[in-house]
Amino acid sequence: MSEATHTFPSKVDAWLAAVLLASALLVLAAVITGWPRQAAPAHAVLLVAVLALGAGLPLWVLAATGYRVGQDALVIRSGPFRWRIPLKDIHAVEPSRSWLSSPALSLDRLRIRHGRAGQVLVSPKDPRAFVQALRHGNPHIQAEGA
Numbered sequence: 001m002s003e004a005t006h007t008f009p010s011k012v013d014a015w016l017a018a019v020l021l022a023s024a025l026l027v028l029a030a031v032i033t034g035w036p037r038q039a040a041p042a043h044a045v046l047l048v049a050v051l052a053l054g055a056g057l058p059l060w061v062l063a064a065t066g067y068r069v070g071q072d073a074l075v076i077r078s079g080p081f082r083w084r085i086p087l088k089d090i091h092a093v094e095p096s097r098s099w100l101s102s103p104a105l106s107l108d109r110l111r112i113r114h115g116r117a118g119q120v121l122v123s124p125k126d127p128r129a130f131v132q133a134l135r136h137g138n139p140h141i142q143a144e145g146a
Contacts, residue, residue: 006133008124010065010078011106020058027054065105067122069133074112076122078103087137089114094144096121 031051036043061079068075074090076083081103096111102121109121110130124130131143 004071004136006069006129008067008069008126008130008133010067010104011108011123011125012062013106013108016105017062020062024055024058027051031055062105065103067124067130069130069137071137074134076103076120083120085112085114085118085120087134087141089118090134090138090141092142092144093131093134095127 028051031047031054035047057079063079065078068077069087072087074083074085074087076085083103090112092111092113094111094113096109097107098109098111098121099107100121102109104121104123106123108127109123110127111119111121112134113119122130131141135141135143
């Protein structure tokens with residue numbers, strides 16, 4: 001990574017962290033209670049897959065959601081999901097409280113408008129520094145109230 005790369009963890013709302021943790025625990029409990037004493041290999045594989053997806057995915061998203069602003073791109077990571085947006089394609093950043101699904105663990109969000117009609121919602125812990133990093137790579141970005 002170059003010196004111009006800045007990493008921003010996602011702000012995490014306590015209620016959303018609780019929902020993700022509770023869903024992982026519920027799946028774990030369901031798999032444990034559904035595990036037969038004499039599990040057939042196919043049944044065991046299915047239960048392990050359910051556990052990995054149902055409990056692993058929410059924990060992975062919770063542990064690995066963040067944003068990296070490099071010299072030429074914004075890289076968004078949320079668990080196994082990745083987005084790469086060239087900084088030159090970003091034209092506006094504005095505050096949002098949208099409930100739309102997004103790689104953000106808080107409702108204190110920024111809507112990033114990019115390309116012709118693209119948008120993504122993010123929730124960096126330090127929104128001002130995040131917008132400054134974006135504008136460092138593209139001074140033409142309009143930042144409304146962010």
